[in-house]
Amino acid sequence: MTASQSPTRIVVLAGGVGGSRFVRGVRAAYPDARIDVIVNTADDITLHGLRVSPDLDTMMYALGGGIDDAKGWGRAEETWSIMAELKAYAVEPTWFALGDRDIATHLVRTQLIAAGARPTEITAALCTRWLGDEPVRLLPMTDDRVETHVVVADPEAPSGRRAMHFQEFWVRHHAEPEVLEVLQVGGESASASDEVLAAIGAAELILIGPSNPVVSIGPILATGGVRPALRAVTAPVVGVSGILGGAPVLGMADKLLPAIGVEVDAGAVGLHYGARSAGGLLDAWLVDSGDAAAAERLTAAGLPTLATPLLMTTPEDTARFIREGVGLAERADPAVVERAPASRSHQDPR
Amino acid sequence: MTASQSPTRIVVLAGGVGGSRFVRGVRAAYPDARIDVIVNTADDITLHGLRVSPDLDTMMYALGGGIDDAKGWGRAEETWSIMAELKAYAVEPTWFALGDRDIATHLVRTQLIAAGARPTEITAALCTRWLGDEPVRLLPMTDDRVETHVVVADPEAPSGRRAMHFQEFWVRHHAEPEVLEVLQVGGESASASDEVLAAIGAAELILIGPSNPVVSIGPILATGGVRPALRAVTAPVVGVSGILGGAPVLGMADKLLPAIGVEVDAGAVGLHYGARSAGGLLDAWLVDSGDAAAAERLTAAGLPTLATPLLMTTPEDTARFIREGVGLAERADPAVVERAPASRSHQDPR
Numbered sequence: 001m002t003a004s005q006s007p008t009r010i011v012v013l014a015g016g017v018g019g020s021r022f023v024r025g026v027r028a029a030y031p032d033a034r035i036d037v038i039v040n041t042a043d044d045i046t047l048h049g050l051r052v053s054p055d056l057d058t059m060m061y062a063l064g065g066g067i068d069d070a071k072g073w074g075r076a077e078e079t080w081s082i083m084a085e086l087k088a089y090a091v092e093p094t095w096f097a098l099g100d101r102d103i104a105t106h107l108v109r110t111q112l113i114a115a116g117a118r119p120t121e122i123t124a125a126l127c128t129r130w131l132g133d134e135p136v137r138l139l140p141m142t143d144d145r146v147e148t149h150v151v152v153a154d155p156e157a158p159s160g161r162r163a164m165h166f167q168e169f170w171v172r173h174h175a176e177p178e179v180l181e182v183l184q185v186g187g188e189s190a191s192a193s194d195e196v197l198a199a200i201g202a203a204e205l206i207l208i209g210p211s212n213p214v215v216s217i218g219p220i221l222a223t224g225g226v227r228p229a230l231r232a233v234t235a236p237v238v239g240v241s242g243i244l245g246g247a248p249v250l251g252m253a254d255k256l257l258p259a260i261g262v263e264v265d266a267g268a269v270g271l272h273y274g275a276r277s278a279g280g281l282l283d284a285w286l287v288d289s290g291d292a293a294a295a296e297r298l299t300a301a302g303l304p305t306l307a308t309p310l311l312m313t314t315p316e317d318t319a320r321f322i323r324e325g326v327g328l329a330e331r332a333d334p335a336v337v338e339r340a341p342a343s344r345s346h347q348d349p350r
Numbered sequence: 351m352t353a354s355q356s357p358t359r360i361v362v363l364a365g366g367v368g369g370s371r372f373v374r375g376v377r378a379a380y381p382d383a384r385i386d387v388i389v390n391t392a393d394d395i396t397l398h399g400l401r402v403s404p405d406l407d408t409m410m411y412a413l414g415g416g417i418d419d420a421k422g423w424g425r426a427e428e429t430w431s432i433m434a435e436l437k438a439y440a441v442e443p444t445w446f447a448l449g450d451r452d453i454a455t456h457l458v459r460t461q462l463i464a465a466g467a468r469p470t471e472i473t474a475a476l477c478t479r480w481l482g483d484e485p486v487r488l489l490p491m492t493d494d495r496v497e498t499h500v501v502v503a504d505p506e507a508p509s510g511r512r513a514m515h516f517q518e519f520w521v522r523h524h525a526e527p528e529v530l531e532v533l534q535v536g537g538e539s540a541s542a543s544d545e546v547l548a549a550i551g552a553a554e555l556i557l558i559g560p561s562n563p564v565v566s567i568g569p570i571l572a573t574g575g576v577r578p579a580l581r582a583v584t585a586p587v588v589g590v591s592g593i594l595g596g597a598p599v600l601g602m603a604d605k606l607l608p609a610i611g612v613e614v615d616a617g618a619v620g621l622h623y624g625a626r627s628a629g630g631l632l633d634a635w636l637v638d639s640g641d642a643a644a645a646e647r648l649t650a651a652g653l654p655t656l657a658t659p660l661l662m663t664t665p666e667d668t669a670r671f672i673r674e675g676v677g678l679a680e681r682a683d684p685a686v687v688e689r690a691p692a693s694r695s696h697q698d699p700r
Contacts, residue, residue, distance in 0.1 A: 049399075049461045049464060082453060082454045085450075101435050103453075108398075
């Protein structure tokens with residue numbers, strides 16, 4: 001790939017709501033590219049016997065035109081009969097709102113899991129409906145089960161601490177309790193699927209979306225095989241900050257970053273991912289124009305960083321800053337162009 | 351129990367749609383009695399991973415005021431989002447219509463089965479919502495899994511025969527194929543629950559509802575322990591024909607009776623259940639006023655039979671003929687009164 005060539009294969013690492021907006025921007029920036037989106041599945045949860053994959057579903061509905069645009073998650077034209085009935089039966093939990101149309105997706109997924117299919121295969125089957133022949137593929141970060149749990153301060157617990165599923169913290173408790181620790185249950189033994197590793201190996205551009213660094217991007221990077229695969233690629237790796245002016249645009253990353261010892265700051269998150277030259281992942285990092293001071297500081301410290309408006313108001317806005325980030329990676333390290341994998345086999349084990 | 355005394359404990363054997371109308375009549379006839387309804391579960395089916403118990407649910411919704419009165423089954427104010435989604439995902443089967451509210455019941459049941467609860471316990475839990483403190487209890491005929499399958503003529507099959515779940519025959523194929531055989535899969539090893547046997551033992555009146563003799567009442571009677579328990583009771587056993595003038599009022603019993611060698615005739619069904627005096631179950635049998643000839647014939651043959659209007663237009667209509675049937679049983683065999691179990695312990699193992 002050169003500055004004048006568009007990448008034909010792109011990998012995006014992403015969570016749900018912000019991630020799906022980001023991918024729409026990637027589509028707009030490179031309409032001819034095949035895009036593999038590696039999606040966080042550590043938010044997954046089993047509710048009422050149904051396996052729910054919030055980030056995959058948000059991504060699928062958003063890219064497939066089935067999302068509730070006003071909420072940014074869940075299905076358009078949703079009905080809520082089942083939740084009303086579960087409440088009438090006094091069946092818990094009811095704090096996680098599952099719409100009827102959404103539940104159909106979970107029924108299909110749960111059935112396919114019971115039939116022995118891998119999440120990667122199930123996602124492909126569901127996406128047949130939503131993405132059809134579009135050159136976008138959603139890949140669960142792993143076929144293994146990983147769940148983010150958080151340990152929060154609880155003065156009423158004997159130990160002063162209480163563990164709960166991330167969704168319980170996020171949805172039920174509105175991220176209000178103080179987070180002492182973030183755990184990836186099952187994370188130690190989870191490994192990336194062959195599809196994920198092959199996609200990374202074949203990519204000509206890798207984008208780390210502005211999703212939550214702790215509970216969306218973090219679990220993807222922690223999945224066995226992902227970080228070595230990213231460090232082995234010759235394709236440029238460009239990251240985008242979801243923290244703008246010291247606060248997340250979407251979600252509540254500010255509640256979670258302190259628990260992993262990272263400041264709620266675009267520069268701090270960039271250094272958390274790290275410059276490739278310093279053993280990290282990034283060839284370039286994008287921060288919002290309001291964080292220009294951080295950009296100068298990081299660039300001086302060896303992580304090429306550009307301050308540019310990051311609000312994803314339209315796919316075209318997003319496409320602009322993505323192209324800027326790719327340009328930065330190429331200018332910052334001309335070797336990125338030299339290392340382009342155009343002649344490299346997709347089977348290359350690096 | 352005497353003719354002037356009302357039974358305080360009644361057992362009803364019943365299927366779904368007709369059965370629930372019948373039970374409403376029993377409630378009207380004996381408002382102070384405790385009613386245990388032994389419900390057919392051989393219509394049960396697993397669809398999309400959900401365990402569906404059509405007869406139990408119809409009974410529950412009907413008695414609890416949640417039924418779609420126009421259809422006679424399913425939930426009032428139902429929505430159909432999930433079926434629409436399953437069709438959009440091209441997931442089969444879609445011939446069995448599952449409403450969203452109804453699916454909530456199946457989700458709760460399926461979860462409780464997975465948690466190890468018995469169908470009897472699950473039904474009690476669901477009925478907490480629907481029946482509250484009403485003195486009506488629904489008892490699945492067994493906690494074991496029994497499914498009615500039918501073998502139909504299929505000229506395209508190499509053997510000329512094809513087996514399918516009863517619901518597939520009934521709902522998908524509208525009972526159109528010729529039925530060669532009716533099978534109770536799992537029936538050989540199914541046994542009645544302790545609750546069913548205790549209810550029969552404690553009953554002061556037993557009513558066999560006008561439900562389908564082959565696929566509703568038949569599986570109940572075939573459940574291990576039920577027939578001996580019914581033959582051991584001293585309480586009168588009164589049956590009601592669902593065949594009026596040579597045709598079923600509801601459903602398609604006429605498609606199934608020939609497969610078990612029984613004529614589609616109120617008299618033939620009465621003789622199929624049999625007079626207690628001849629080793630059968632019935633102390634009295636009710637046929638419609640249009641079947642007066644059959645009534646005379648059966649009475650002469652030793653099965654006390656009354657011809658009376660059987661249409662269950664209102665619960666009061668139903669209550670009237672139920673009381674007539676009980677009166678007939680008492681008049682026909684004064685020993686029924688003598689044998690009344692008022693002083694008999696409920697633990698009596700008979």
